Amino acid sequence: DQQVKQNSPSLSVQEGRISILNCDYTNSMFDYFLWYKKYPAEGPTFLISISSIKDKNEDGRFTVFLNKSAKHLSLHIVPSQPGDSAVYFCAASDNAGNMLTFGGGTRLMVKP
Amino acid sequence: GAGVSQTPSNKVTEKGKYVELRCDPISGHTALYWYRQSLGQGPEFLIYFQGTGAADDSGLPNDRFFAVRPEGSVSTLKIQRTERGDSAVYLCASSLTLGEFTGELFFGEGSRLTVL
Numbered sequence: 001d002q003q004v005k006q007n008s009p010s011l012s013v014q015e016g017r018i019s020i021l022n023c024d025y026t027n028s029m030f031d032y033f034l035w036y037k038k039y040p041a042e043g044p045t046f047l048i049s050i051s052s053i054k055d056k057n058e059d060g061r062f063t064v065f066l067n068k069s070a071k072h073l074s075l076h077i078v079p080s081q082p083g084d085s086a087v088y089f090c091a092a093s094d095n096a097g098n099m100l101t102f103g104g105g106t107r108l109m110v111k112p
Numbered sequence: 113g114a115g116v117s118q119t120p121s122n123k124v125t126e127k128g129k130y131v132e133l134r135c136d137p138i139s140g141h142t143a144l145y146w147y148r149q150s151l152g153q154g155p156e157f158l159i160y161f162q163g164t165g166a167a168d169d170s171g172l173p174n175d176r177f178f179a180v181r182p183e184g185s186v187s188t189l190k191i192q193r194t195e196r197g198d199s200a201v202y203l204c205a206s207s208l209t210l211g212e213f214t215g216e217l218f219f220g221e222g223s224r225l226t227v228l
Contacts, residue, residue: 004154006154009152032214032215034215034216041221042221043116043203043205043219043220043221043222044155044203044219045219046215046216046217046218049214049215049216089154089155091154091215093215098143098145098160098162098167098168098209099145099157099160099168099171100155100157100215100217101157102147102154102155102156103154104152104153104154105153105154
């Protein structure tokens with residue numbers, strides 16, 4: 001049973017436009033959420049995070065939104081750039097332990 | 113380098129063989145994690161070390177999998193009697209744990225294991 005789901009396996013966006021990546025979770029004990037980015041043949045790298053006490057966190061072109069009642073979070077990239085093309089993983093933790101539960105990933109392709 | 117180093121980067125073995133995968137974390141990072149990523153899926157937690165001890169090994173799929181970190185730095189993931197289903201990329205990550213867990217892990221490039 002997947003506790004973190006990314007229902008879109010891929011997304012294609014034109015350069016300069018907004019990219020919106022979505023993530024849903026089922027475990028109400030999750031209280032910290034993260035996005036990781038992964039290029040081919042590299043390990044995932046941390047991108048941005050949000051605590052459950054917030055509903056928005058912004059870092060440059062990247063903004064993460066959290067809707068706790070809907071158990072949904074999204075990552076917005078504005079403006080999208082070709083270098084953003086990668087696989088994006090949503091992850092969550094419940095702070096009771098020290099593990100992350102990852103979604104299956106969304107492959108973003110930003111076309112020039 | 114300053115990042116997490118994993119060796120080998122690629123390992124091809126035959127069903128039933130024994131395999132060791134090594135992880136050298138970022139210097140000074142006390143927490144070390146092993147994850148497994150199968151094709152088309154996200155990383156799946158295997159085991160977490162805080163210092164030398166395995167603080168959480170709930171993700172190890174069965175007793176063929178074992179990991180050690182004897183001196184609190186380098187870790188080795190050991191897989192006995194490998195099966196074709198063990199084929200995956202094994203990711204190691206480390207973090208400097210101060211206070212509350214933030215989830216910001218530094219991953220290595222992974223060891224791709226193929227069991228024929």
